[in-house]
Amino acid sequence: MSAYESSVIAMNERSQAIKSGNCLYEEIARKIQAEIIRSTLRAGDKLGTELELAAHYGVSRATIRHALISLENAGLIDRLHGRGTFVADKKARMTTGGGNIQILVPYLTTSFTGRIVTGAQEVLFHHGYSVSVLSTNNSQKTEGEYIKKIIDQGCPGVIIHATASDFYNPWVFELQMQGIPTVMTRHYPYMDSHYVEANNYQGGYDATSYLLELGHRNVGLVTKHPGFMASLRDRIRGYRDAMSDHGLVIKRAMLLTDLEDHRYVYLEDRSKEHEREVIAELVQFLQQSPEMTAVICLNDLAAADLLRAARVTGRVVGQDLSIMGFDNIGISANLEPAITTVNCPTYEIGKAAAKILLGELEGTVDENIGQTLPMELVLRESCAPPVTQRAFSIKGGG
Numbered sequence: 073m074s075a076y077e078s079s080v081i082a083m084n085e086r087s088q089a090i091k092s093g094n095c096l097y098e099e100i101a102r103k104i105q106a107e108i109i110r111s112t113l114r115a116g117d118k119l120g121t122e123l124e125l126a127a128h129y130g131v132s133r134a135t136i137r138h139a140l141i142s143l144e145n146a147g148l149i150d151r152l153h154g155r156g157t158f159v160a161d162k163k164a165r166m167t168t169g170g171g172n173i174q175i176l177v178p179y180l181t182t183s184f185t186g187r188i189v190t191g192a193q194e195v196l197f198h199h200g201y202s203v204s205v206l207s208t209n210n211s212q213k214t215e216g217e218y219i220k221k222i223i224d225q226g227c228p229g230v231i232i233h234a235t236a237s238d239f240y241n242p243w244v245f246e247l248q249m250q251g252i253p254t255v256m257t258r259h260y261p262y263m264d265s266h267y268v269e270a271n272n273y274q275g276g277y278d279a280t281s282y283l284l285e286l287g288h289r290n291v292g293l294v295t296k297h298p299g300f301m302a303s304l305r306d307r308i309r310g311y312r313d314a315m316s317d318h319g320l321v322i323k324r325a326m327l328l329t330d331l332e333d334h335r336y337v338y339l340e341d342r343s344k345e346h347e348r349e350v351i352a353e354l355v356q357f358l359q360q361s362p363e364m365t366a367v368i369c370l371n372d373l374a375a376a377d378l379l380r381a382a383r384v385t386g387r388v389v390g391q392d393l394s395i396m397g398f399d400n401i402g403i404s405a406n407l408e409p410a411i412t413t414v415n416c417p418t419y420e421i422g423k424a425a426a427k428i429l430l431g432e433l434e435g436t437v438d439e440n441i442g443q444t445l446p447m448e449l450v451l452r453e454s455c456a457p458p459v460t461q462r463a464f465s466i467k468g469g470g
Contacts, residue, residue, distance in 0.1 A: 097138035100129050104139060105148055106226035106250065108159060119149065119157040171228040172202045173429070176218055178210040178235050184401055184418055185233055188257055191422025192231055199430055201228070208235050216243035222252065229253040229429045231422075234260065238299045253432035255425040259442075261302045266432065268424040268443045272303045275414040275447035276310025279368050279396050282449055284318050287457045288366040288394065291315065292326035294357070294378060295370035307370050307398065326364050328357045331374060347377075354381035358393075365393060365458040372397040372404040375411050379454070394455040409453035417445045 104125070120128065126136045140157060143149045150158045173196050177185040193203045208215040215235045220243060222230060230252055234244060240260050247254045248265060259267035283291050293311055298304035308329070315322050331353060354377055358364070369375035375397030379389050387393040390409045397404050397413035404411040424443055431437035 095138075096131065097135045097142065100131055100135060101139040101142040102224045102226070103129065105143060106223060106252075108148060108226070115159055117159045119159070121156065171200075172204055173426075174218075174222055174227050174230045175203055175205045176208060176215060176230065176232040177205065178208055178233060180205065180207050184399065184416070187418035188233060188422035188425075191419040191424075192426040193422075195423050195426035195430070210235050212237050212239075212241045215241055219243040219247055223247065223250050227252060229255075229433055231255050231257065231425050231429060233257045236299055236301055238297075240300060253429055255429045255432075257421050257425050259302065260300060261305075264440050266425075266428050266437075266441050268421050268428065268445065269303065270416045270421065270447050271444040272306035272447070273310040273313075274444075275398065275416075276307035276368075276370075277314045278310075278447070278449060279398070279414050280311045280314035281318075283366045283368070283394060283396060283455065284314065284320075286366075286394070286455065289320060289458075290323070290326065290361070290364045290366070291320075292328070292357075292361060292364045292367040293370070294328045294331055294354070294367055294374050296331045296374070297329070304370055311368060323361070325361045328353075350377050351381050351384070354378050355384050358382060358385045358387065366396070366455070367393070368396045368398075370398050372399050372401045372411060372413055375413070375454075376403055376407055379407060379409075379411070390453050390456050392459050394458075396455060400450050404450075405452070407454075412452045412455040413450050415448045415450050417447070420445055 104119075108119075119125070122133050122136050122140070125140075126133045129136070140149065140151060144151050148160055150160045152158065173192075175189055175192060177189065180186060180189075189203070189205055196203055206218045208218065212235050219230075219241075223246065230247060232244065232247075232254060234256060235241065236258075240263070244254075244256075244260065245263065248263075254265060256263075256265055256267040257269065259265060259269065280291060291311075293308065295304055295308065298308065312322065332349065354374075358378075358381055367378060369378055375395050378395055382389050382393050382395070389395050395411060397411040398416070400413045400415040404413045424445065428437065428441050428443070431441075
């Protein structure tokens with residue numbers, strides 16, 4: 073390396089250090105650590121020389137030397153005089169047993185994401201990994217900060233239930249760019265990645281078909297704005313296709329696709345004022361379509377609110393109005409009447425995601441895997457044939 077090139081590198085290092093507020097060698101050490109953890113290197117494998125590493129990271133040999141000393145003190149590498157730098161046994165412990173997998177979820181307040189974590193943890197622990205769970209509080213900013221920290225510090229692998237938003241989080245793409253094995257349990261439709269989800273299209277289609285088989289023809293739909301969420305979009309598509317396959321026209325007045333409900337399936341808390349606003353919106357929805365005899369709600373919390381709104385309008389759920397929920401969270405079975413719903417196999421999703429991640433870590437997965445698990449109807453008291461259909465049946469039987 074020429075004196076001129078060395079001086080340019082030194083100037084760049086000072087500039088980078090000033091901008092970051094950190095010692096440059098510490099940043100380089102974190103990058104090397106992350107690459108070691110992500111790589112297929114085994115304990116005892118040799119790293120590049122100081123000159124090779126300096127060229128790779130665009131820094132001086134002195135900075136590389138400081139970074140390697142830091143990693144040696146941390147026990148991640150062994151530096152043997154006259155022989156070179158080698159991956160230490162600590163790396164093997166971090167990747168082939170005792171490694172810590174990060175799971176990112178929006179919330180941990182109900183069983184929905186809790187069951188995903190439980191399923192994943194069971195599989196990973198059996199294979200020698202521990203699990204850390206990071207809750208983003210449904211904030212993309214927090215999600216990004218967690219991912220940046222994961223990238224900086226290194227991690228064997230990540231399972232992520234992406235935060236709901238109208239926009240993709242670029243940090244999720246950065247996980248892929250950095251080569252960290254990642255499996256999504258709520259994926260971005262236009263991102264080529266490993267993912268495991270429920271077959272939401274089949275769930276929407278089966279839920280609608282069940283109501284149609286009961287004799288309903290005026291079947292409405294309630295959902296909040298889908299945003300990027302493929303799960304809600306697929307449920308809506310299943311509903312539309314089932315109606316079309318039965319030769320039925322969907323009336324616009326029977327669609328409420330932008331319910332202003334700021335809760336999520338894993339966050340049930342809300343203010344009394346917000347609760348009143350949601351109920352009022354649902355009351356108006358029912359009143360504008362009195363011919364509607366059944367409604368599919370794309371989560372159980374909305375179904376519970378619709379049940380309350382029905383009482384306000386004088387409708388009797390399970391008699392002159394049928395309500396279908398989604399996800400089968402605990403509240404659905406404890407209402408009066410209990411809500412017929414579509415079960416989301418969250419525990420199985422967590423287990424399947426962990427198995428795919430293990431395959432990625434063990435090098436047995438060559439291409440991205442997209443896996444969908446079947447959803448199942450859970451029949452309860454909130455759905456019944458429409459009143460006219462029951463009256464006809466009674467007369468025919470008499």
